[in-house]
């Protein structure tokens with residue numbers, strides 16, 4: 001078996017997350033909203049965490065967010081990440097509410113701060129695309 | 137203390153040698169774990185055949201029923217595991233044992249953990265096929281230091297916590313290890329200069345903020361007050377035990393999308409701590425010594441706040457004032473050296489040290505210690521803790 005650390009890992013979509021990853025490949029960041037109570041859902045799931053109702057059609061994010069927290073990771077978990085280290089792993093709060101993990105790219109790691117405004121961009125990987133954050 | 141006949145007591149402790157990562161090669165992880173269980177029974181003065189319950193946590197691969205056969209245990213009446221990764225369930229394994237003892241489903245239960253990280257897959261590498269891993273692994277987050285660094289960073293942003301306070305955790309635990317001949321770092325001192333010069337792992341965590349990677353196994357044996365009366369060791373009562381998790385935590389920092397803002401920079405123990413103290417009829421002021429799960433220095437600071445030893449944001453000042461030092465502190469912590477400097481046995485070594493303090497046999501003994509808090513892994517889910525008392 002290939003050690004996952006030797007290749008840049010790709011997501012493995014399942015029944016709930018396939019549409020999310022397909023939209024990313026199209027350059028759109030989406031999340032589900034409950035049709036009954038309007039609560040935002042992430043990661044994608046079919047039932048609402050707030051009311052138990054069914055989540056509706058995916059909404060598209062504006063692409064604006066802020067850094068909730070981050071770390072500058074110096075210890076690459078394998079050869080695939082070694083050339084990126086040190087790299088920033090962050091939790092990004094989208095303007096619409098959902099919180100996602102991303103790398104903050106296109107800036108020096110030491111320039112990243114908590115509360116910093118970011119915008120979402122997409123990093124092609126394999127035949128998919130990952131949402132990433134860059135300074136707004 | 138009005139102890140009922142079935143009140144759970146820890147009457148035996150056992151451990152293997154602790155070595156650096158990969159240091160145990162002549163015996164398997166399973167074998168040294170079995171030996172730790174036998175040592176706990178011997179310490180209690182009980183035959184191994186008296187054991188009728190086995191508990192563990194964190195998907196321990198040393199399966200209970202297999203262990204039963206290996207040890208020749210005639211009847212297993214309790215075989216249980218706490219969900220979750222890392223050491224979150226270490227004290228939870230004791231709480232499962234206590235549930236069995238108090239309800240009469242078993243008489244003698246051993247909670248155990250064995251870890252030879254050099255013999256298998258490195259611990260903490262998340263497989264990308266795991267549900268939450270899909271939103272984590274592609275971003276290069278695989279190991280606990282990065283997960284917990286995110287939380288410590290936020291904690292240091294919210295409160296006046298500095299690298300000096302993280303250093304105090306690492307340095308005071310190392311000083312304790314230097315008194316403990318069984319500690320992996322027993323003969324290695326650590327200075328503030330060495331701490332500050334050590335390499336970054338995941339900012340704000342440096343090398344010495346992170347627990348050791350070691351080989352070892354540890355076990356504690358729990359039985360009823362009634363049986364404990366006839367045994368050789370100073371009895372240590374489990375005054376209260378608890379495990380659980382707060383709203384939205386899922387797998388904690390591995391699935392942090394739904395963690396509430398007001399508990400994100402926490403150990404996931406605030407509710408648990410209140411209930412634990414209430415059940416034991418104690419307050420934080422009543423605690424003589426504590427063993428707080430030290431996978432990462434910053435999480436220990438958070439725990440001091442969440443368990444009520446100081447107010448929110450005050451843990452930095454609390455440790456800077458010398459309060460956690462063995463020599464003269466009002467709450468000596470991790471007196472064996474903890475997982476930063478004794479060994480990393482997913483917290484069972486901390487439970488053993490809690491028992492040693494109440495027996496009066498620690499190498500950094502707190503005079504007349506009568507109560508000890510021990511916690512499981514922090515900032516994960518589920519978490520767990522126990523309050524131990526000498527009676």
Ligand SMILES: [Zn+2]
Nearest residue numbers: 034037048051
């Ligand atoms: Zn809803």
